[in-house]
Structures are given as C-alpha cells and as structure tokens.
Amino acid sequence: MIAVWKRELRSYLKSPVGYVYLFLYAILAGYFFSTYNLQKYSSEVYYYFYVSSYVLTLAIPILTMKLFPDERKNKTDQILITAPISITKMVMGKFLAAYSMFLISLIPSLIAMGFLFVFGNVEVGIMLGSYVALLLAGAAYIAVAMLMAAITESQIIAFIMGFFALLVFALCEVLKSALNSNIVDKIVNVLSVSSRFLNLSSGLFDFSSIFYFFSLTVVFLFLTIRVIDKRRWS
Amino acid sequence: MIEVKNIVKAYGDKYAVNDISFKIEPGEIVGFLGPNGAGKSTTMNILTGYLSATSGTAYIDGIDILEDPTEAKKRIGFLPEQPPLYMDMTVKEYLEFVYDLKGCKFPRKEHLQEICQLIKIEDVYNRMIKNLSKGYRQRVGFAQALVGNPPILILDEPTVGLDPRQIIEIRNLIKKLGKKHTVILSTHILQEVQAVCDRIIVINKGQLVADGNAEQLTYKTAGNRRLVARIAGGKTEIKKAIRAMDGVLAADELGQKEQGTTDFLIECQPSVDIRKPLFRMLAERGWPLMGLKSMDMSLEDVFVSLIANEGGAEA
Numbered sequence: 001m002i003a004v005w006k007r008e009l010r011s012y013l014k015s016p017v018g019y020v021y022l023f024l025y026a027i028l029a030g031y032f033f034s035t036y037n038l039q040k041y042s043s044e045v046y047y048y049f050y051v052s053s054y055v056l057t058l059a060i061p062i063l064t065m066k067l068f069p070d071e072r073k074n075k076t077d078q079i080l081i082t083a084p085i086s087i088t089k090m091v092m093g094k095f096l097a098a099y100s101m102f103l104i105s106l107i108p109s110l111i112a113m114g115f116l117f118v119f120g121n122v123e124v125g126i127m128l129g130s131y132v133a134l135l136l137a138g139a140a141y142i143a144v145a146m147l148m149a150a151i152t153e154s155q156i157i158a159f160i161m162g163f164f165a166l167l168v169f170a171l172c173e174v175l176k177s178a179l180n181s182n183i184v185d186k187i188v189n190v191l192s193v194s195s196r197f198l199n200l201s202s203g204l205f206d207f208s209s210i211f212y213f214f215s216l217t218v219v220f221l222f223l224t225i226r227v228i229d230k231r232r233w234s
Numbered sequence: 235m236i237e238v239k240n241i242v243k244a245y246g247d248k249y250a251v252n253d254i255s256f257k258i259e260p261g262e263i264v265g266f267l268g269p270n271g272a273g274k275s276t277t278m279n280i281l282t283g284y285l286s287a288t289s290g291t292a293y294i295d296g297i298d299i300l301e302d303p304t305e306a307k308k309r310i311g312f313l314p315e316q317p318p319l320y321m322d323m324t325v326k327e328y329l330e331f332v333y334d335l336k337g338c339k340f341p342r343k344e345h346l347q348e349i350c351q352l353i354k355i356e357d358v359y360n361r362m363i364k365n366l367s368k369g370y371r372q373r374v375g376f377a378q379a380l381v382g383n384p385p386i387l388i389l390d391e392p393t394v395g396l397d398p399r400q401i402i403e404i405r406n407l408i409k410k411l412g413k414k415h416t417v418i419l420s421t422h423i424l425q426e427v428q429a430v431c432d433r434i435i436v437i438n439k440g441q442l443v444a445d446g447n448a449e450q451l452t453y454k455t456a457g458n459r460r461l462v463a464r465i466a467g468g469k470t471e472i473k474k475a476i477r478a479m480d481g482v483l484a485a486d487e488l489g490q491k492e493q494g495t496t497d498f499l500i501e502c503q504p505s506v507d508i509r510k511p512l513f514r515m516l517a518e519r520g521w522p523l524m525g526l527k528s529m530d531m532s533l534e535d536v537f538v539s540l541i542a543n544e545g546g547a548e549a
Contacts (some may be wrong), residue, residue: 003334007320014322079318079378082282083335084307232286234245 001085004093005100008067012101021062025105028055033112043120045113046201049130052109053197056141057170059105061162063098064145065155068228072153081232091225095142102138125203133200136213137193141166143220150227169193169216235260235416236281236386241290243276243440250276252440253290258433260385263412265427266420268437269541274420275315277437278390281418282312294386308336311384311415315391317375321364325355325374328363329381336382346381353377353407369400376407387411389419393426405430424534438541451536458483460529461500461508467521469496475519481506495524 012018029052036047071077080090116122145162152158172188173195189195193216196209236258243251251273258264266274279285281292283303292299294306320328329346338345350356353373358366363374372392379387392408393401408417408430421427427434427448434451436444444451465472469487476485481502488497502508509526516523 003331006334007323007331010327011320011322074318074321075314075316076318076320078284078312078314079332079335082284082307082310082312082314083332084304084337085335086304232284 001089001093001096004080004085004090005096008094008097009100012063012097015066017062017066018101021059021101022105024062025055025059026108028059029109030112033109037112037116037120043116043122045116045122045127045130048109048112049134049201050194050197052134053137053194054170056138057166058163060098060102060138060141060166061145061148061159063101064142064149064162065159066149067094067098067146068149069153069155069158081228087228088225091146091221091228095146095221098142098146099139102142106134123203126201129203129205130201132210133197133213136200136210136217137197140193140213140216140220141169143217143224144169147220147224147227150224235262235295236418237293237296238277238281239291239293241277241280241287241292243273243280243285244288249440251280251287254437254440254442255290256435256442256445258416258418260416261412262433263408263417263419263431264433264435265431266418266435266437267422267424267427267537268420269422272422272437273440274422274437275390276440278312278388278418278420279314282310282388283307284312284314308382309384309386311379311382311387313375313379313387313389313392315394317371317378319363319371319374319378322362324362325350325359325366325377328374329377332378332381338382340383345383349377349380352410353380354403369396372396372400372404376404380411385415387415387417389417391420391422393421393423401426424537436537436540443540444536451540458501459504459506459508461502461512462488462525462527462529463498463500463512463523464492464495464525465498465516465521466495466524467519472496472516472521473498475515476500476512479508479511479515481508492524499529 012021029048032051032055033048036042036044036051068077071080081087113122113127117127144165145158148161148165149158152161169191170193173192176185176188193213196206196212199206199209238257239255241251241254242249254273254277266277268274276285280287281294281299283299283306286300294309297306297309299306320331323331326346329349330342333342333346347356350359353376355370355373355377358370358374363371366374372395376389376392379389389408393404396404405426408419411417412430412432419426419430433447434444435442436451463476473485473487476482476498482500483503484499484501486499488499491497500508500512512526513523
C-alpha cells in the first residue's frame with residue numbers, strides 16, 4: 001500500500017496534472033479569499049470554505065482522472081494486480097496519494113487563515129469546523145471521483161464523469177426548492193453534501209454529518225475495489 | 235509446483251481457454267506454443283491471478299490461486315506481453331517500487347544490483363524508462379519479474395520485438411534462469427521453444443493439443459518414418475534388397491545426384507528404426523552407403539499438423 005502511495009504521489013509531483021490541480025485550487029481559493037475577506041475587510045471565513053467545497057468539484061476530478069485509466073492504457077495494472085498485495089490495498093494506496101495531494105493543496109488556505117488570525121478577528125470554532133468539513137468532504141469527493149475513473153478507460157471521460165458526479169452531490173440541494181416534491185426532497189436529503197458541509201462549518205460538532213462523509217467515502221472506495229475486481233471476471 | 239485443473243475462461247459464449255489441464259514440476263522450462271489468439275496469454279494471466287477463470291482451479295505450490303492469491307503471487311514473477319513499465323520513472327525508481335510492492339525482505343540495494351548485473355541493465359539504471367529502447371524496456375520488464383527471487387517465472391512472449399542479437403541474449407538468459415527457477419514461457423516462434431524449452435505444451439483454440447518434449451511430439455504426429463539414402467551400386471538390385479527388409483513399406487528411386495550413386499526414398503513403419511540394419515545389409519552386399527538423411531518431420535511440420543488437426547490455424 002505504501003509502495004503504491006509513494007509511486008502515485010511521486011507521479012503527481014512529476015506530471016503536469018499534479019500542478020494543474022494545485023494551481024487551479026490555489027488560484028480559485030485565493031480569488032474567493034480576496035473577494036470575500038480582503039476586499040470586504042471581513043474575518044468571516046465561512047464563505048471561503050463554502051466556496052472551496054464547490055471548487056473541489058472541479059479540482060478533485062483532475063486529481064483522480066489518471067489513477068486507473070493510465071494504468072490500463074499502459075498495462076501497468078498487470079504488475080499491481082499480479083503483485084502479492086490485495087486490490088483493497090492497491091486502491092487505498094491510490095486514494096491516499098490523491099488525498100495527500102489534496103492536503104498539500106490546503107497549505108495556501110493555512111496561510112490565508114493565519115493571516116486572518118493575526119490581523120482579523122476569527123471565530124476559531126467556525127474555522128476548525130470548516131477545516132473538518134473540508135477534510136471530510138475532500139475524502140468523500142476523491143472516493144466518488146475515483147469510482148468514475150475506475151469504470152472508464154479514458155482520462156477525459158473519467159474527468160467529466162467525476163465532475164458531474166460531484167456536481168450532483170454538491171448542487172442537489174437546489175432541486176429541493178426548484179421542484180418542491182416530497183420524493184425529490186427525500187432523495188436530496190440522502191445525497192446532499194452541501195447541507196452537511198454547512199452544518200459542520202458552522203462550528204457544530206454534528207456527528208451525523210461526520211458519519212455521512214465517512215460512509216460516503218467508505219461506500220465509494222468499496223465500489224471502486226469491486227469494479228476493479230469484477231474486471232478480472234468478465 | 236504448478237498444477238492447472240480444467241481451466242475454462244469464457245467471454246460470453248466464446249471460449250478463450252477451454253478445459254486446459256497440466257502439471258509442471260520444479261526446474262522445468264516449459265514452452266506454451268500456439269498461434270496468435272490460441273489462449274496462451276489468457277492461461278498465463280489466470281496463473282498469475284490477473285484474470286479469474288470461469289471454472290477450474292490453478293495451484294501454485296499447492297496453494298489455490300483463488301483461495302490465497304497473495305501467498306500464491308509471492309511465488310511468481312510475471313513478465314506480461316507488454317512489460318508493465320511506468321514511463322515517468324527511472325529504472326532505479328521503478329525497481330525500487332517493485333521491490334516495495336512485492337514486500338521483499340532481503341537487502342534492497344544488493345538484491346537490485348544483482349538483478350541488474352544478471353540482466354545487464356546497469357548502464358541505464360538511472361535513466362528514465364520512457365527514453366529506453368524496446369530491448370532495454372523488455373529487459374527492465376524481465377528485471378521486474380526477478381525482483382524478490384520468485385521460484386516460478388512466467389514469461390509471456392519474452393522475445394517479441396527484439397532484434398536477433400537481443401533474442402539470443404534473452405534466450406540464453408532464460409536458459410540460465412531455468413537452472414534456478416521453474417520457467418513457463420509462451421511463444422508462437424518454434425525455434426524459440428526448440429532452443430530453450432525442455433517441454434512443449436501446444437495450445438490451439440483454447441485447448442491443449444499436445445504436451446511433451448520435441449522428440450515425443452515428433453514421434454506422436456509423424457506417422458511413417460522416412461529416410462533418404464545415397465548408395466553406390468546397381469539401383470534395381472539395391473531397391474529390391476531394401477524392399478525386402480523388415481519394416482520397410484516402400485523404397486523409391488529419387489534419381490542420380492552424384493556420379494555412380496542413386497538416391498532412394500525409404501519409408502518404414504513408425505516403430506522401426508531401419509538405419510542400423512540398412513547399414514549392415516549394404517555393407518554385407520558391398521554397396522557403399524554414401525549418405526543417409528532422416529526425413530522426419532521437423533517441429534515446424536509437427537506444429538502445423540497439430541494445429542491443422544484441430545481445425546486449422548487462424549489466419
């Protein structure tokens with residue numbers, strides 16, 4: 001697992017993909033920090049994190065799109081699958097590599113928050129809650145986008161499918177007010193990332209939201225493992 | 235060491251491998267021979283755990299590859315048809331990755347160095363894999379299979395795409411490795427199995443059509459034995475004398491190719507080796523034997539006839 005993690009992380013840091021991701025996230029998050037906080041002289045961090053969660057729907061698929069399609073194209077999946085490690089460990093190694101990149105991409109936000117902390121008046125509870133929300137949402141998003149990468153052989157399709165899958169989770173709340181139907185409400189309540197994100201980032205220690213992100217991650221990782229394993233049988 | 239029992243791999247209603255069984259003992263070098271699309275790669279992919287069989291089982295050292303894949307895979311070094319190389323790594327990084335991936339325990343630097351010396355890739359050790367030639371890439375793929383010193387090596391078409399000198403080098407390497415490892419290699423090149431393997435398993439259309447060493451295969455398929463003899467002397471008398479021998483089915487003149495001699499084509503029963511009695515008879519009668527050539531089928535003929543028997547080779 002560690003071998004796979006190391007290799008993937010190294011490959012991120014050597015290829016343009018890793019930097020495109022880091023750059024995109026830094027630029028967009030930086031832009032929102034500048035408009036919400038700097039230009040308004042505001043220490044309100046809530047918007048910054050909330051918008052960050054939407055930026056991730058675009059950024060995370062960049063991170064995950066190459067994880068499986070590349071291996072299949074270059075037939076390097078043969079060495080992974082015939083090596084004496086389980087598919088679970090292989091998938092976890094890849095997940096952790098993507099998650100490590102995600103953590104690296106949060107470094108600029110630490111600088112921004114540090115800035116507000118020193119020169120502004122930040123509510124520590126909200127900031128911590130927001131970080132917890134972001135860390136959990138990042139893991140769940142990576143797991144969802146990874147499944148999309150696992151079921152296709154093309155990087156571009158992996159990216160597009162990952163992006164749309166994440167949009168569904170992030171934006172389905174909108175449907176609620178738009179459609180005003182009971183069934184839709186129920187489905188949206190199950191899927192919606194943004195309501196849970198808001199719960200956590202308002203500084204509430206909301207166990208059900210934490211559990212939601214955690215189980216979303218586990219379920220999608222499990223499905224990814226199943227998809228990879230299933231391919232050996234078909 | 236390796237036991238394969240009734241393996242079937244079906245894609246829908248098409249069978250890539252249809253009920254193949256065989257056993258391989260430690261130290262054997264076994265060649266899978268068959269035309270393209272015969273099911274060689276599929277069989278190897280099942281043995282290595284890359285694919286799962288639709289039915290049937292494969293045992294590596296008595297371990298069921300489906301029940302305990304991790305333990306079984308530890309014993310196998312696999313070189314797939316296309317070497318599984320990460321282009322964005324150097325050879326060193328790649329082999330270190332493979333070493334970690336396989337969870338090897340012995341000292342890393344020495345182990346990798348030893349392999350690089352054996353495979354002769356020391357001079358490209360720090361180069362990016364994407365910049366290597368096809369021959370070197372193949373060798374790095376080979377090195378990868380050797381990492382962890384697995385007792386079994388499975389090599390899928392190890393010499394495809396190499397130049398003649400490289401092919402000879404790789405073949406010699408396989409022979410050398412065969413002293414310490416059990417080797418299975420697949421190929422559609424006859425000279426390769428002839429040059430390298432102790433035993434040949436011929437696969438065609440997903441089925442095992444023959445299993446044995448080169449002589450056994452030749453014997454099995456050859457039918458009547460045929461010899462061409464060049465003999466000095468009166469051709470009618472000689473012909474008569476040969477036809478009178480035990481086991482001889484026919485003897486015909488092929489004409490004169492050397493002054494004062496006649497070539498004869500002699501056909502005899504498969505169980506009879508006519509050469510010794512023929513020599514004695516000719517010596518007794520005072521007819522000098524100028525040349526004797528076996529017209530036994532070459533492995534190539536055997537291969538073609540085996541495949542033809544099973545309904546024809548694929549185009």
